[in-house]
Amino acid sequence: MSQKTQGSRLEIQGVDKFFGDFCALKNIDLTIEPGELVCFLGPSGCGKTTLLRIIAGLECQSGGLLHQGDTDISLKPPRDRDFGIVFQSYALFPNMTVADNIAYGLRSIGMPKARVRSRVDELLNLVGLEDHARKYPAQLSGGQQQRVALARALAPSPGLLLLDEPLSALDAKVRHHLRSEIRNLQKQLGVTTIMVTHDQEEALAMADRVVVMNNGVIEQVGTPLEIYQQPASAFVASFIGAMNFIDSSPLNGQRVKVGDRELELVRPLPSAEGAVRLAIRPEDVHLLPCGDGEWEGEVRALDYLGAFIRTHIRLNDVELELIVDVDPRSARRLGLCVGGGICLNLPSDALHCFAA
C-alpha cells in the first residue's frame, strides 16, 4: 500500500555542545544504520534531546560533524535536511484539519494537488484515521493526535524520523498500544528512526539499539538485551532495571573480598587497584531454605508486585541489604515471611563488576 521509504544512514562524529560554560554534549560518536530504530535513553538533562535537536538542525553543535547518507549536513539549516519530527507536544497546527496538517509539508514542496490528496489518503490509511480527515486536532484524543503528528512527519517520505518523547503525554494503555504501532509502521516503511525517551521500558521494547546517555556522554550503545545483561558501567546497570550493588575490595586475580568472605568471579576485574562494586540483578539472586546457602539473612519486607514478590533481605554477616525477586510459588515453598530467616547464593556468572 505504501512505497517503502529508503531510510538513510546517519553518522555523528565528535559532536560537542556548550551552553556558555555548561557542556551539554561531549565528543559524541555514533553511527546509525539505514532502517534502524535507535533510542536515546537517559535521565533528564543528560543531553539526549540536545543531540536530537542537533541532528534536526534546530540546535547547532559547537564542534563535530554530521553526515546523512553521503551528504555533510553539519552546516545545513533544518529546511535543507531530510527528516520528519514529532514533538512531545505534537505541535499540530490547531487551525487546520487533520488532512491539512498532513498535507502541510507536501504543499511546501509544491506537490500537485491531486498527488497531495492521494498521499494524504495513503497516510490516513496508514495510521488508521480515514474517518477523521475533516476534524481539527482539538477534536481528537491524545493517541489520535499523536498519529496525526506521525503522519504529518512521514508525509514527505523523509529518510530520517525523529521522535522527541512521543509517547510521554499519553496514558499508560494508549502508550503501550502505540508503542507496537509505531514500531510496526517504522519496520514497514524502513525509515531510519531516532527516538528520545526517559522511559527505559519503552526503549527496551521498541529499539533495535539503545544509546544510554548520562551527563553529556554516551555510556553504552547496544541491543536491549546487551544493555540489560551486560551493562558497561555502574550507571547503566542502575539506570536500566533494578540492581543490587555490593561494595568489595579486590584481591589477586579474579577474587574479591566482601566483608570477611572471598568471592571468585568469572570475569577479570576492571582494574587491579582500588575498590570495586559488584552488582547483581534481583532476579539473579538464588534463594534457598535456611542452612543450604552461602549467605544467611533475615527477611525485612515483602512487596507484592503482581507476577513476583520483591523481597528485602538483610544479610547477617555483612552490612548489606539486598532486594530479591521471587515468583509466588517459590516464595511459598521457602515459607517467606517478614522477620523469618533465609539463605541465598550469589551465582558468580550473574555477578557484574564495576570500578567504584
Add this chain to the structure above:
Amino acid sequence: MPEYDPGKRSMIDSHVLSTPATRNWPSLVELRRKFAGRWVFSLLLVTGCAILTLLVLAPLYTLLSKSVENRAGEFVGLENFARYLSSGGIESAFFNSLWVAGLSTLVVVFLAFMAAWALTRTRLPFTGWIRGVLVLPILAPSLLPAISLVYLFGNQGVLKDWLFGAEIYGPIGIIMGSCFWTFPHALMILLTAMDNADGRHYEAATALKAGPWRTFWTVTVPGARYGLVSAAFVVFTLVITDFGVPKVIGGQFDVLATDIYKQVIGQQKFEMGAVVSVLLLLPAMLAFIADRYVQRKQSASFTARSVPYKPGQDRKRDTVGALMLTPTLVFIFAIIGMAIYASFVTFWPYNLDLSLNNYQFGRMDGGGWGAYGNSLQMALGTMVIGTMLVFFNAWLMERTPQPRILTGLFQFLSLLPLAVPGLVLGLSYIFFFNHPDNPINGIYGTLFILMLCTITHFYAVSHLTAVTALKQLDQEFEAVGESLNASRWRVLFTVTLPLCLPAILDVALYLFVNAMTTVSAVVFLYGHDSQLASVAVLNMDEAGDIAPAAAMAILITATCAVAKLIQGLLRSWVDRSTRPWRQGTE
C-alpha cells in the same frame, strides 16, 4: 545555503581537534549557522529597534538636553531646575500632583477591588452587563468626566449643595474625574488577577474551618496582591500624567501636567516645559520600574495548574456584593448621563429644552466637524499601521531566532513608552521633529506625526498583548514548519496569524479607542489642518463653549462605542468559526 566543500571541511575538522574542555564562546560553526538564514530576521528586528529609537529614545533625549539648555541653546546645567524650584513650582505643582494622584489611586483601587470581588466571588446575575457598564469610561476622553462634573457640582450645577460649600474646581474635582476614567484600568487588572483563582485554595480553607472573613483575608487578598500592586501603579501613573481632567476642572489648582501646558502654550517657555516634563517623568519612571519588578515576581509564582473557583449559593454574600457595586455604577451612570443630557440642553441652565444645537460644531471655534473627521482618519491610521507594526515586531522578537541582546533591547524600547507621560512625549516630539536640522521635519503639523506619536504612546500595552498571544502558541510550530520545508513566513501566515486573530482585534480596538480619546500627547502637535476632536473638546471648553464641548466628548464616546460593538461582533464571529480549533482543550 552553505554547500559541502573540502576547504570548509578542513576548517571544521581542525576546529574539532582543538575543542577545549570548557568554553564560553560560541564556536565558528555555531556562528556560521547562527548567521546563515537568520540575519534577515535580525536585520528586521534591528530595523524595529531603530524605529522605536527614532520614536521614543531620540525625542526623549532631545527633551532631556533641552531641560539643561537656555533659550539660546547653550548648556546651563541645572539652572532651569533651580529657577523652577525658586518659583515655588515644586511646592505647588509637584506635591499637588503627588497627593492628588496618591489619593485617587487609593480610592480607585479600593472601589475596583470591591467591584472585582463582587463580580468574581458572588453569584450576582447579569455580571456580563455589569462588566460592560463598569468599563464604559474607557471609551470616553478623560475630559468628559470633568465636563460632566462641572454640570453636576459646578457653579450652576444641579447637585452643587451636596459639596457643603466646597469647590468642585480644584482637587475634589480632579480626584472625582480621575477616579471615573481610571477605574476600568484598575478593574481589568484586578479581574484578570481574581478570575484565575484556584478553587482548591477555597476548598482547603473551608476544610480547615476558616470562616468567610478569614478566607477573604488569607486566600482572596493574597491571591490578588500582585494585581492590587499593579493596579495601584497603573492608576497612579495615569492620574499624575493626565492632563484633561485638571485642565478642565482644576481651576487655580496647579499640577505638573497643567504646568507643562501653561509653560509651553501659555508662556512659550519651552525649556521650562522640559524641566517640568523631567519632573513628571521621574514618578512615572519609578512607578514603571516598580511595576515591572512586581510583575516579574508574579510570573515566577504562576505555575500550578489550578481548578477554577466557582462560588456557591450564599444570599447574604450576594447582597453585600450588590451593595459594593451600586455606588460605582450610580457614579458612572450619573457622569455619562449628565454629559449626554447637557449636550442636548439648548442653553444651560436657562433653557432646558432639548435640541441638537450643541452638535452644530460648524458655528463654534475648535475645528468643528473637520476635527472629528481628522480624528477618525488619525484613529484608523493609528489602528492599521500600529497593529501591523506591533504584531510584526512582536513576532520577530518571539518567533524568530534572535540574539538575546537584540530581544532584550527591543523589549526595553517597546516598554519604555509606558513610563513616558503623553504630554512629555508630545513636547519631546516638538523638540525632535520640529528641529530645523531634522530631515523629516516636514511631517510636523500633519496627521502623520499625530499617528506616529499615538502609536508610540500606546505601544507598550499593545506589545505586551501581542507577545502574550504569541507566547501561548506551541514553541515548536516553527521547528515543525522547517522540518516540513515551510519557511517561517509561511508558518506566520498559515498558522500564527490565524491563531492570533483575537489578540489582533484587541490591539486594533485598543489603538483606535485611545487614538480617538487621547489629548495629552497630541495637544502640542496638531497643526492648522490637523485639528482633532479630543483637542476640540479642550479648546471649546477653554473658550467657554462647554455644552458643545460636552457634545463633542459624547460624539467621541459614541464613536468608540460603535468601534467596540464592531470589534465585539468580529470577535464573536471569530470565536464561533474557530470553535472546532479549541474544542476539548479547556
